[in-house]
Amino acid sequence: MESIPFDKRTGEIWFNGKAINWPDVKIHILSHGLHYASCVFEGERVYDGEIFKLEEHTKRLFYSASRLGFKIPYNQEDINIACKKIVDLQKVKNGYVRPVVWRGSEMMAISAQRAKIHVAIATWEWGSYFDPNLKLKGIRLNISKWRRPAPNTIPWDTKASGLYMICTLSKHEAEKEGFTDSLMLDYQDNIAEATGANIFFKDDKGQLHTPIPDSFLDGITRRSIIEIAKSKNIKIFERKIKPEELSKFKGCFLTGTAAEVTPVSQINKYKFVVCDVIEDLSESYQSLVRKK
Numbered sequence: 694m695e696s697i698p699f700d701k702r703t704g705e706i707w708f709n710g711k712a713i714n715w716p717d718v719k720i721h722i723l724s725h726g727l728h729y730a731s732c733v734f735e736g737e738r739v740y741d742g743e744i745f746k747l748e749e750h751t752k753r754l755f756y757s758a759s760r761l762g763f764k765i766p767y768n769q770e771d772i773n774i775a776c777k778k779i780v781d782l783q784k785v786k787n788g789y790v791r792p793v794v795w796r797g798s799e800m801m802a803i804s805a806q807r808a809k810i811h812v813a814i815a816t817w818e819w820g821s822y823f824d825p826n827l828k829l830k831g832i833r834l835n836i837s838k839w840r841r842p843a844p845n846t847i848p849w850d851t852k853a854s855g856l857y858m859i860c861t862l863s864k865h866e867a868e869k870e871g872f873t874d875s876l877m878l879d880y881q882d883n884i885a886e887a888t889g890a891n892i893f894f895k896d897d898k899g900q901l902h903t904p905i906p907d908s909f910l911d912g913i914t915r916r917s918i919i920e921i922a923k924s925k926n927i928k929i930f931e932r933k934i935k936p937e938e939l940s941k942f943k944g945c946f947l948t949g950t951a952a953e954v955t956p957v958s959q960i961n962k963y964k965f966v967v968c969d970v971i972e973d974l975s976e977s978y979q980s981l982v983r984k985k
């Protein structure tokens with residue numbers, strides 16, 4: 694099913710302090726955010742009308758912005774209120790929220806000291822990130838030829854748009870080869886993450902292993918899953934993991950706000966089973982996000 698193009702949708706978008714008619718929210722073509730990746734954003738989910746971990750997402754938005762040298766002309770509380778307001782206005786019950794912050798068009802060169810900082814928040818009803826059938830059976834990943842950049846090459850611990858150039862390249866390449874997503878290695882060839890989600894493995898003892906997020910995003914969902922696993926007395930190791938270890942793992946899954954808990958059935962030639970431990974973590978995550 695073709696979805697409605699995002700510029701053709703109806704309702705309102707919160708834009709620089711006001712709710713504006715959706716199709717009228719426009720930016721100038723000479724925006725610094727567009728040309729020079731002066732842009733950070735968030736991805737939040739709405740469950741039963743409530744934004745899950747809204748404050749944590751807003752905090753990360755402000756952190757990402759500060760890492761790019763932006764001074765957001767609102768405080769975190771203003772943005773929390775704005776996110777809730779637009780979700781109410783759009784009557785989103787189970788969906789997604791996308792706050793985005795970028796430099797405007799006052800200056801059009803590498804230097805952008807006087808460019809205005811803009812903020813917009815859009816929200817829409819939304820279901821599964823991956824095809825729901827695939828989400829049950831497990832998705833297949835290839836291994837990207839692109840690496841997560843070294844920490845001294847980019848503000849790696851942010852949700853900055855520039856970091857997603859290689860994610861789109863990787864995902865397109867994976868889709869062309871018949872995979873759903875791509876596993877990215879880091880600059881030292883350790884397993885890092887998928888293009889928009891963190892990764893976990895299960896070994897033959899039922900223990901979990903996940904890479905240390907020292908050159909990629911430490912996802913909010915990743916942290917929730919670690920907490921849930923610990924509460925169930927599942928041993929979890931945050932450590933460097935090499936691709937040579939893939940043959941030893943029995944299970945694998947991705948975590949992310951959009952991906953939630955998504956089992957992985959295959960990475961290149963290595964196969965994994967969607968086991969009880971993964972299904973149980975997924976169910977516990979679903980109860981957590983819907984808890985009032």
Ligand code: PMP
Nearest residue numbers: 889890891910912913914949950
């Ligand atoms: N890594 C990347 C590159 C992502 O885009 C995301 C989604 N925000 C994640 C990991 C997972 O982060 P979170 O659980 O906070 O959504």
